[in-house]
Amino acid sequence: xxxxxxNAATPATTTxxxxxxxxxQPPAVTKTPVKETKRWADMxxxxxxxxxxxxxSEVNIDNLKIDEEKKINSFLDEAEDSNxxxxxxxxxxxxxxxxxxxxxxxxxxxxxxxxxxxxxxxxKIQAISLPMILTPPHKDLxxxxxxxxxxxxxxxxxxxxxxxxxxxxxxxxxxxxxxxLAIQNLEVLLKMGKYSGISSECAxxxxxxxxxxxxxxxxxxxxxxIGTPGTIKKWMSAKKLxxxxxxxxxxxxxxxxxxxxxxxxxxxxxxxxxxxSSPHCxxxxxxxxxxxxxKNFVSKIVKDYNQLFVKKEDLSLASVKQYKVYCPDExxxxxxxxERIFDLGENIGQRIIFVRTRNSASMLHxxxxxxxxxxxxxxxxxxxxxxxxxxxxxxxxxTQVLITTDLLARGFDQxxxxxxxxxxxxxxxxxxxxxxxxxxxRIGRAGRFGRKGAVFNLICGDRDEATMRKxxxxxxxxxxxxxxxxxxxxxALKQSGLLE
DNA sequence: AAAAAAT
Numbered sequence: 001x002x003x004x005x006x007n008a009a010t011p012a013t014t015t016x017x018x019x020x021x022x023x024x025q026p027p028a029v030t031k032t033p034v035k036e037t038k039r040w041a042d043m044x045x046x047x048x049x050x051x052x053x054x055x056x057s058e059v060n061i062d063n064l065k066i067d068e069e070k071k072i073n074s075f076l077d078e079a080e081d082s083n084x085x086x087x088x089x090x091x092x093x094x095x096x097x098x099x100x101x102x103x104x105x106x107x108x109x110x111x112x113x114x115x116x117x118x119x120x121x122x123x124k125i126q127a128i129s130l131p132m133i134l135t136p137p138h139k140d141l142x143x144x145x146x147x148x149x150x151x152x153x154x155x156x157x158x159x160x161x162x163x164x165x166x167x168x169x170x171x172x173x174x175x176x177x178x179x180x181l182a183i184q185n186l187e188v189l190l191k192m193g194k195y196s197g198i199s200s201e202c203a204x205x206x207x208x209x210x211x212x213x214x215x216x217x218x219x220x221x222x223x224x225x226i227g228t229p230g231t232i233k234k235w236m237s238a239k240k241l242x243x244x245x246x247x248x249x250x251x252x253x254x255x256x257x258x259x260x261x262x263x264x265x266x267x268x269x270x271x272x273x274x275x276x277s278s279p280h281c282x283x284x285x286x287x288x289x290x291x292x293x294x295k296n297f298v299s300k301i302v303k304d305y306n307q308l309f310v311k312k313e314d315l316s317l318a319s320v321k322q323y324k325v326y327c328p329d330e331x332x333x334x335x336x337x338x339e340r341i342f343d344l345g346e347n348i349g350q351r352i353i354f355v356r357t358r359n360s361a362s363m364l365h366x367x368x369x370x371x372x373x374x375x376x377x378x379x380x381x382x383x384x385x386x387x388x389x390x391x392x393x394x395x396x397x398x399t400q401v402l403i404t405t406d407l408l409a410r411g412f413d414q415x416x417x418x419x420x421x422x423x424x425x426x427x428x429x430x431x432x433x434x435x436x437x438x439x440x441x442r443i444g445r446a447g448r449f450g451r452k453g454a455v456f457n458l459i460c461g462d463r464d465e466a467t468m469r470k471x472x473x474x475x476x477x478x479x480x481x482x483x484x485x486x487x488x489x490x491x492a493l494k495q496s497g498l499l500e
Numbered sequence: 501a502a503a504a505a506a507t
Contacts, residue, residue: 177503205505214506230505256503263504357501380503406502429501438502 083314084128087307089139094131094306097122103130105161108195113157116191123150123449125308126157132306133158138247138282140305142254142298146317147288147444148413148451152188155250155284160193162248162282163223168199170241173274174226174250175267177257179204179384180391181411185252186226193224203227203235207384214238229257229266236273244277253410254285255294255437258301261429271301288315288444289437315440316477320420320447321496323482324457324468332484333423333458334367340489341421341456342373342401348498350394350416353403354442356424361403364423368403377403410441418453418498420446425457425467434467436474452497456482 088094097103099121100113113119122130125145132141133154145151159172176182186202193200201222206212214234220241225232235241249271256262274281283302290298290309299305316322327333337353345351355361358379365377376399378390393399395414402408406426426438446453457479459468472479482492493499 179504228504234505261502266504409502426502 084124084145084308084310086128087309089304089306092135092137092139094128094135096127097130098127103134103161105157106196108197109157109160109193111195112160112192116194117153119153123153125149125151126154128308129154130157132308133282133284134161138162140283140285140302142285142290142295142302142305142307142309144287144290144309146310146315147441148317148448150449151286151288152185152252152411152413153192155252155286156185156189156192158284159224159248159250160189160196160198163198165197165223167245168221168223169245170220170222170225170243171245172224172248172250173232173243173246173270174224174252175229175232175257175263175270176226176252177228177263177410178407179228179387180408181252182227183388183391184411184413189224189226198223200224200226203231203241205231205384207388209385214240229263229270232270233266236270243274246274246278246281248282248284249274250284250286253287254298255287255290256410258285258298259294268301289440291437312436312474313476316475317444317447317453319450320443320453320455321492322443322455322457322477322479323492324459324479325482325484326465327458327460327484330460333460334364336456336458336484337364337368337421337423338371338373340484340486341419342368344486344489344493345419346400348493349400349418350397350414351401351419351421352408352417352445353401353421353423354409354426355403355405356426358405360424361405365403373401374399375401375403378407379405380407406438406442408445409438412445413448414445415448415451417448418446418451420453420455422455422457425459425464425471427467432463434470434474436471439471440475454493454496454498456492 095102100110100119125143129141129143132139143151143154155174159174163171174185176185182202182204186200189200199222201220201224203225204227215238217240219239220235225241232241236243251257251267257267258264271283285298285302295309299307325336327336341351341353353364355364358381361377361379365375368375376390376393378387382390390402394402397416409426420443422439422442426435426442427433428435443455446455457468459465468479480492482488490499
């Protein structure tokens with residue numbers, strides 16, 4: 001199942017909200033009728049009369065709701081507006097796409113969206129970003145949107161649309177931080193592009209049974225390549241992946257791909273090589289998080305670009321309730337996992353337990369298995385075969401509880417996960433400060449596309465308490481204390497909508 | 501320290 005799959009589950013209310021663009025049927029909540037969609041360039045002109053003079057302008061989509069009431073037309077009128085702000089470069093006009101038809105996609109792609117993906121209409125980030133991606137002159141894009149809101153569809157559809165089906169050469173490349181994410185994204189692409197006839201290939205380390213030495217590999221002829229930095233770099237330097245026809249380059253989890261302590265060097269190297277032989281390549285940067293430092297940096301590596309972003313205070317998912325449990329010692333943590341997360345949580349779907357190190361992953365795994373609990377564990381030290389197997393079992397629903405390092409913190413899309421446990425809180429290695437971005441990504445593994453979910457943070461000691469407090473402050477989010485008792489856990493699970 | 505290439 002993919003990120004984008006969840007579109008099918010869009011609540012019916014949002015469907016009606018977008019179609020009420022006629023004067024005859026104004027939405028009940030709106031005081032004035034909505035008339036027609038407005039082009040972004042018009043918006044920009046009006047904005048710039050008052051406040052802005054530069055070539056780019058900021059459009060607050062929330063303000064547009066107010067404008068709407070002032071009888072100024074709006075291009076976005078969804079019920080669950082999620083506070084995405086747009087900064088548009090230059091004169092190019094964009095109209096938010098209320099339907100996939102408006103995007104003028106090839107018929108085979110429309111069929112893939114409806115028949116395979118079972119989508120009804122674009123999600124908010126899709127509605128805004130797809131016109132930006134697909135409209136010439138194909139500007140670069142920095143796009144931030146909430147976890148589980150359908151970002152994958154944006155760039156997968158972007159790649160499928162922009163590829164020339166007649167040209168049998170690599171034309172689109174997508175770089176991801178982990179093997180698991182590359183595979184997941186390729187699966188979405190295969191599904192969405194089922195009728196398109198467009199070929200694709202995954203550039204990740206092969207498992208030992210399929211291993212072919214690089215010099216014996218044929219050159220890549222696939223039109224879309226999705227992979228991890230090391231393998232892509234390797235294929236390029238071995239001249240097996242030609243990039244002279246590449247016209248779209250995607251960085252998934254872009255903030256991490258371009259962070260100093262992430263994959264910055266690899267990413268820049270790949271981008272530079274593509275720039276050299278394909279200077280007009282469009283670059284798309286997608287993530288749920290862009291902290292100020294990395295935002296400043298990424299805006300330097302793209303040229304003429306549009307931008308979508310979300311304030312950090314608006315980033316926590318309202319549908320995922322956050323809790324904290326004070327634990328006097330480490331043994332209590334394990335006890336909570338056994339008695340509450342396993343025993344009590346038996347009927348509430350799949351659960352992911354995040355730990356900080358590979359070592360604690362193994363320790364916790366052993367503690368649980370020795371006591372007869374059914375759990376699997378994944379971490380980077382596992383072989384590709386083991387990793388693939390553990391993920392497949394979990395995605396097939398054969399396992400219910402998965403222990404993981406931050407390997408799965410980002411992007412992993414499994415709709416049946418509705419409970420996330422932070423066995424350890426995420427902290428930055430160098431400064432010991434909270435890792436806010438990782439925290440947000442972890443809890444985003446629950447509550448995919450608006451589903452209900454909960455996260456339990458296990459707090460042990462003063463440092464954990466301080467870390468938790470800073471995280472609450474940073475996102476302005478409420479984290480409720482839960483006492484370590486069956487009643488209180490049950491209450492919390494009911495409150496978050498996971499128990500009847 | 502998590503992640504990512506192999507050999």
